[in-house]
Amino acid sequence: MKVIAREDRGLPARIAGDIGRRITLGELKAGETLPREADMLATLGVSRTTLREALKILSTKGFIEAKPRLGTRVRAAEHWNTLDPVVLSWQGDAEDQDALAEELFEIRLSIEPLAARLAARRGSAADHAAIRAAFVRMSQAQAGLEEAIEADIDFHLQILQAAHNRFLLPISSVVRAALSISIPKTMAASGGFGPSLAQHEAILTAIERRDGEAALAAATTLIASTYKRNFG
Amino acid sequence: MKVIAREDRGLPARIAGDIGRRITLGELKAGETLPREADMLATLGVSRTTLREALKILSTKGFIEAKPRLGTRVRAAEHWNTLDPVVLSWQGDAEDQDALAEELFEIRLSIEPLAARLAARRGSAADHAAIRAAFVRMSQAQAGLEEAIEADIDFHLQILQAAHNRFLLPISSVVRAALSISIPKTMAASGGFGPSLAQHEAILTAIERRDGEAALAAATTLIASTYKRNFG
DNA sequence: TTCTCATATAATCGGAGTTATTATCGGTCA
């Protein structure tokens, strides 16, 4: 899941990642107060500015909460910005990968059909062309190739974009993460896209003829069948 | 939409909010590079640490991107973490409130029915009790009261919690925002909860008898009818 | 064209003073 690269730039981001991962791994538990500023400075060997920016990052993602006199405490998982791509990448190292993948699918199952309907209704011609382009790349690429996987992911992301709903865009990272896990698994099982290629095409054509309900149904079919293949 | 209060604590957060709002309002457009560090220090009258932490906040929310030699540039809206409660509160001051509200509803329409189904399937007895408690508070409170609105919001949030999917929790802020807008509007129109109370009860009982599909259908009905009342 | 180098800018550093929150203690009232 090496999707994110740019966000790791900078010393504060790296330190925030180190601490963030330790939190998702359970090494640092909720309620626990981590060492005070002065001690962490000595431990990490960075400047106050850098540490403070790192903690500020963790704070905006809901991982920690700093109060005078009390120290900096780890917050419970329910406060985390789980949809943040960076947070998602931290969780990628955690243990409960199966549960994670299943929960990702549950989100896809609720979001993508609606996105398909919206894309059919209000997507522009250019939007639809972008979706078709992704589909073409997907079907032409030889099975098992990185390129095909990327095209598959792109297909789904283009639909989200075409829906023209600003709240759908941040969910792209979830979809991307879920697909990065499931596509290789699916391909290994059926030696290629198998029936999913036709299912993708069904979504595409429904969107192109602006049939919202058909697009919704087709998307539901695709994701549900993929879900079954991955989790039974 | 003064839902968020705690997150405004601290000088960096306030400054980040000032700049963030100017971005959502379109005063600062995408691609634009904002003044260099030294100039902003003079303008804002704060220290380097504070300004840097403020910019770090905006950066983690996808609003800006800082590069040496190039300056700090405003990023396009598609990179914003729109689901972040703080970002949501910034957008609350923007102009296209109707479009915003409609898009919020589209998300609810896709998320909440699924959450209801999951709550029915895997919610604990305690979860179900919490949902019922919210419903009772909602039905007993006199119409038009703040208390009733809060109970209504709580009802929906409890369902999201009961679904036991970590990615649903960050969406709570969206649901809360959408409800804060729509409930008062709905109540003003029909002089109280009207038919929605019965619709809430339908969701509740379906969840309690662990009938996932019925819960999903009931939630869809409620949200769709509310949607129609708000947008026609 | 390609490489090198100067330069502007953000990134990092470390120390000191300030502010806010909490815990403790002392007193008061039931």
Added chain:
DNA sequence: TGACCGATAATAACTCCGATTATATGAGAA
């Protein structure tokens, strides 16, 4: 005697400051 409330002090985060370092870009030379 017990519980409750208000002033006080201690502690940790918060803010400020000026200097140094790293890096990306564009200009100029080979």
